[in-house]
Amino acid sequence: MFKIKVPATTANMGPGYDVLGMALTLYNEFEVEKINEGIETVGFGQIPLQENLVYTSMKKTLDFYGKKADGLKITAKKIDIPMSRGLGSSATCIVAGIMIANKLMNDMLREDDIIRIGTEMEGHPDNIVPAATGGMSVSIYEEDKVIHSKVNVPKNLRFAVMIPDFTVSTNEARKVVPEKYSKKDCIFNISRVAMLVSSMNSGEIEHLRMATEDRIHQPFRANLIPNIDDIFKASQDLGSKAEFISGSGSTLMAIIDEKNADFEPKMKKFLETLEGNWKIKVLAVDMEGAMFF
Incomplete structure (x- = not known):
């Protein structure tokens, strides 16, 4: 069994449309444990499995590398980030799904791989990068590559x-x-x-x-x-x-x-x-x- 938490993010930050993003101290937490067979999700409300972003992101990542998952229970332990409010809830689920897949593949992906895959799924990197790395970032998505750089935020x-x-x-x-x-x-x-x-x-x-x-x-x-x-x-x-x-x-x-x-x-x-x-x-x-x- 393992647990993962992913921070909320704010993107654009005014003029930085699809470019600037920052992670915040608000989190979604997920727990993954082994079961006998199948894939079970708990705590996601009425969202069907095939529409569950944590599951679909995990599956797409595993499929890309020719791997499969079976006998898993994914539980949303704490969902503090509201959906469709501009706080990166979808990026949170996408990053969580990719990192769960990576854990199942014995951590074969690097951080940049996680960001690239997440950006391909999300369509833009401004939420994905800070959700994965923390802090405030400038991100560029071009020719299937994500170039990102940290910005220092005053501590006060x-x-x-x-x-x-x-x-x-x-x-x-x-x-x-x-x-x-x-x-x-x-x-x-x-x-x-x-x-x-x-x-x-x-x-x-x-x-x-x-x-x-x-x-x-x-x-x-x-x-x-x-x-x-x-x-x-x-x-x-x-x-x-x-x-x-x-x-x-x-x-x-x-x-x-x-x-x-x-x-x-x-x-x-x-x-x-x-x-x-x-x-x-x-x-x-x-x-x-x-x-x-």
Whole structure:
């Protein structure tokens, strides 16, 4: 028997559409044990086996290497990452499935193999890389290769995730994003991504508000998230350094200083005045990524 936990991730982080991602201290945990025969899944609700991402990711990985699995029980021991909220729940399951397959193949895959396979399944690396490696990353997916690099996040930063009870599907969120942009908007985003990475690495958190501005996806996806402007304004009034949509939403993110103890209780009270049954969690950066324990 073995257990694995995989962190939640936030992607895009404003201007870094499909490029930037970061692991957070919120986890899904899975347990794998031997049974006599067959494949059994427990704790995944009503999801059929053939639609279970942990199982299908494991199976696809084993199939690729000519291996098979039988006599396994996969249990979702703790599912703290909500689905379709922009916190990388699908990447969590994909990475878990690949790592389970790797364990069954006596750890023959390297970290880069896990990332490559996961990216092929997910379609983009921004959630897969930090889910596997932890921390904040810049990732490029080109010609079936994933090139990724770590970004240093100042240790005093915390990330307030504000999660509603309504979902925004990735497909729906991608449909509202334009196919073409002006040169001016492209330059705008290039400058912000560069500034965001530089500001994180140097600890110049005073630049974060400008560095998380975006003209590629957030102005269009904002229409899918009621009260987003009010929430962002309230966050800023309470001392947030910057705000952005987490992934494709519906979760919203505020970057705060660890000493800002008033932010969580005051924002909680504000969110309770809105429709959507919003919840708030203040998280740190997970630096380890997916791991067996």
